[in-house]
Amino acid sequence: xxxxxxxxxxxxxxxxxxxxxxxxxxxxxxxxxxxxxxxxxxxxxxxxxxxxxxxxxxxxxxxxxxxxxxxxxxxxxxxxxxxxxxxxxxxxxxxxxxxxxxxxxxxxxxxxxxxxxxxxxxxxxxxxxxxxxxxxxxxxxxxxxxxxxx
Amino acid sequence: xxxxxxxxxxxxxxxxxxxxxxxxxxxxxxxxxxxxxxxxxxxxxxxxxxxxxxxxxxxxxxxxxxxxxxxxxxxxxxxxxxxxxxxxxxxxxxxxxxxxxxxxxxxxxxxxxxxxxxxxxxxxxxxxxxxxxxxxxxxxxxxxxxxxxx
DNA sequence: CAACATTTAATGTTATAACATATATTGTGG
DNA sequence: CCACAATATATGTTATAACATTAAATGTTG
Numbered sequence: 001x002x003x004x005x006x007x008x009x010x011x012x013x014x015x016x017x018x019x020x021x022x023x024x025x026x027x028x029x030x031x032x033x034x035x036x037x038x039x040x041x042x043x044x045x046x047x048x049x050x051x052x053x054x055x056x057x058x059x060x061x062x063x064x065x066x067x068x069x070x071x072x073x074x075x076x077x078x079x080x081x082x083x084x085x086x087x088x089x090x091x092x093x094x095x096x097x098x099x100x101x102x103x104x105x106x107x108x109x110x111x112x113x114x115x116x117x118x119x120x121x122x123x124x125x126x127x128x129x130x131x132x133x134x135x136x137x138x139x140x141x142x143x144x145x146x147x148x149x150x
Numbered sequence: 151x152x153x154x155x156x157x158x159x160x161x162x163x164x165x166x167x168x169x170x171x172x173x174x175x176x177x178x179x180x181x182x183x184x185x186x187x188x189x190x191x192x193x194x195x196x197x198x199x200x201x202x203x204x205x206x207x208x209x210x211x212x213x214x215x216x217x218x219x220x221x222x223x224x225x226x227x228x229x230x231x232x233x234x235x236x237x238x239x240x241x242x243x244x245x246x247x248x249x250x251x252x253x254x255x256x257x258x259x260x261x262x263x264x265x266x267x268x269x270x271x272x273x274x275x276x277x278x279x280x281x282x283x284x285x286x287x288x289x290x291x292x293x294x295x296x297x298x299x300x
Numbered sequence: 301c302a303a304c305a306t307t308t309a310a311t312g313t314t315a316t317a318a319c320a321t322a323t324a325t326t327g328t329g330g
Numbered sequence: 331c332c333a334c335a336a337t338a339t340a341t342g343t344t345a346t347a348a349c350a351t352t353a354a355a356t357g358t359t360g
Binding site for chain 1 (some may be wrong): 315316317318319324325326
Binding site (some may be wrong): 071 | 152153154157158159160161164165166167168169170171172173174175176177178179180181182183196200207220221223224225273276277279280281282283285287288289290291292293294295296297298299300
């Protein structure tokens with residue numbers, strides 16, 4: 001029996017496309033739980049971690065809330081309050097934008113940069129998590145997933 | 151610029167494995183939002199929908215809570231209350247198991263079966279969502295994802 | 301068979317997600 | 331330049347996720 005069918009004990013799928021939907025959801029759950037475990041010690045959720053990485057990518061430029069919404073991997077609509085929580089933790093700063101006062105400039109703080117750098121081991125961790133795939137195979141999935149989303 | 155990099159506007163990834171982690175999370179978000187949209191009209195969450203499908207797969211046998219936890223795609227620990235909510239909607243039934251009174255037998259109701267059958271169009275919907283991939287390519291991702299999880 | 305460990309599920313609590321709506325600011329057509 | 335649409339963010343609310351703990355039943359071992 002193919003692997004996924006075995007893991008979720010489903011007899012069979014109607015077709016490869018239906019299996020793919022389930023496989024993406026299942027693989028996400030698998031991956032997500034690994035991230036959770038790594039981030040828990042540092043009291044960050046995966047969304048918060050991703051926002052910090054976006055902000056670091058922009059650093060020293062600021063980002064707006066809508067930019068965060070666009071780029072967040074999970075597209076939660078609740079970016080404002082997610083930023084609130086990061087501000088409480090002193091990992092980011094917020095200023096209203098003088099050019100357009102509707103906007104809010106969000107940027108990562110020094111403390112945020114330090115916190116992130118302590119988490120950079122995670123990228124290496126995933127080399128271990130993904131050890132079953134050769135670089136070439138990983139590249140294969142990547143290009144197929146990109147193609148999938150069209 | 152490759153597709154994912156463009157979508158989340160990231161300059162580049164350290165390697166294909168790191169990109170893969172991000173790509174899985176991103177693709178999940180993309181897929182999840184499509185499911186949400188399809189399920190919203192019927193006031194079901196994706197977790198609830200998946201549990202109903204597991205129960206239908208077992209029907210007419212009953213499932214225990216721990217079986218649901220095992221098979222659920224997102225492995226939420228909160229299966230008890232998820233079942234509570236489905237019972238409130240009269241989509242499933244619950245009985246304590248006489249053989250082992252710790253256990254709870256959960257099974258899908260007639261109403262649940264009817265509700266699910268109205269949602270079977272979703273599988274076809276995903277043929278459209280996945281139209282960019284040939285059957286063979288879908289199969290390729292499937293086997294690579296299976297291999298990934300080891 | 302009694303004490304203790306293990307399994308199974310439920311519950312309490314807090315944080316976050318999802319959805320709708322509100323508020324403030326800016327852009328725009330007449 | 332004023333009314334109105336559009337944009338950017340914030341807020342209120344409800345449902346659900348995540349985590350820890352508890353409770354009940356069964357297994358196990360001396």
